[in-house]
Amino acid sequence: MKKYIPFRMGKESISFLIDKKAVWISLLLFVLTIFVFMTSSSIGEAFIPPYDLIQTFLGNGSKFHELVVFSFRLPRIIIALLVGICLAISGGILQNLVRNPLASPDIIGITGGASVAVVIFFMIFSDTSNSLTVSIHWLPVAAFIGAMTTGLIVYLFAWKNGVSSYRLVLIGIGLALLTKSLTTLFMIKGPIYQATQANIWITGSVYAANWSQVQILFPLTVILILITVIMTRNINIQEFGDDIATGVGSQVQLNRLFLLILSTALTACAVAFAGGIGFVGLIAPHIAKRLVGSSFGAVLPVSALIGALIVMLSDFLGKTLFLPLEVPAGVFTAAIGAPYFIYLLYKHRNS
């Protein structure tokens, strides 16, 4: 049986080589995603039986069910899904870019940069009675700016006649540590009440999700995914290192800058709405590579779905396990992610 199927259209202006295994695994993960999506819509403080849930989706549900599903649960689940996709793709791009399976947006400081921006936001825009002087809706903007700024700083500091992947990682790790200490500093300087709020944000959660956030995040995610699809072959060739990439005619430095911006933008979108949910960008692409090999065309859909599953499941566990308490999704991603990271370090200790 053949492993790959060529796909060609319109006098070959569109042509791809499709990995059959990746298609099957993606389909399977897609079904799983729908299952988790439905389960999470039906289970919570109030249980909605599957039949009623389907009726609600079809528009025949009771007013109460409609309120619970459409106003409370769906935006949150959709944000979790989109955030998972963004983080996973961002991590996948970054790992190819720096040629290191241990890289991820949180490790090179991009998420940390967003945290700094968030605590600064709380510090600047709080009045003497600890209430915010601007709308909390500006918080995602601050996080986005913080993430993008850090991404650019990493790039600029790593520049020396071009950017080598090695320098990118080292500078990134250094900067990540710096953002941690800055976050603590600004938290202490800011009002204590806001520190708790900032802390929840830093752990990462999707409680506060609403439809207007979905309206912003959804189109952004779609656009960024499309750009990633177009860049797939450039992402692939980056993993071969400078010499081979240049040899086959890739504009290595230009692509590296563009891909770093793309990866940062994906993470920035995610952290803007869900805070510093960690480890997804590390684990999802790694699991995907174990399933379908390292060709990015196959890794992209598989890691995106795995990322979505991880964040959706974490949020689901967070809202159901300790009822009536809510545990931020970031606690669970870290609970799976940290041991996984240690396992990876252990596995790569010789290379």
Added chain:
Amino acid sequence: MSAIQTDSLTLSYGKQIIINELNLSIPNGQITVFIGSNGCGKSTLLKSLARLLKPEHGSILLEGKAIAKLPTKEVAKKLAILPQSPEAPEGLTVLQLVKQGRYPYQSWLKQWSEKDEEAVIRALEKTRMLDLKDRTVDSLSGGQRQRAWIAMTLAQDTNIILLDEPTTYLDMTHQIEILDLLFELNELEKRTIVMVLHDLNLACRYAHHIVALKNQKIYAQGKPEEVINCHLVKDVFDMDCKVTKDPLFGTPLCIPYGKGRCLLESNGAGVLHG
């Protein structure tokens, strides 16, 4: 016309000059081999010919045109390079590796045209890797892996192929196998091949044109049978040797002096020479 030409080419790493004011002409349709002692800059020179390293001064002409001014994709359609011991990403299959050679012919949405497929299959056939195309690169033996990489450069469909020590870490059988493959590509398809080789005797056997580098300059160049002699080896490699004819091929054969067990009657070979 020569395939590649350098015009007072100066290369450096930081402040250290590696190659100084070099004028070199690589003959079209022949096999050229760079030789020289460790660290003499032969790999650096090869890299710069493939625009992987920017010259400090001077220029490189690819088929008469300045390589720095050509679009990098156009260069990639004329010239392919295989760096020394390249590493493939983990879990990549041979087919996926060889496919990367088609990069200069692909675009955003056109990533696997029939031409791409034909070129990849042809490259796999020539390197006898077709049966192994679905294996992962890390599961291959050294010789197979090197053939996979050569297949990738062949898929690039270029007239000129540069290789940096393509036989390193291979046992003798596989060294010959790789060099035979390259020799055939030159014989049958008139491809221009430029490579760095460590083994002087194999260099003499396979090269039409040999370039010996020493002290940032070309020490000598020409047909191996005309330039390789014990004086050259002494000057370039700082080694005493005797040069005779290869009993099988008639090409120069360099036998070093040194220590070791000598089974012949006192001819001075087994004692430390000089």
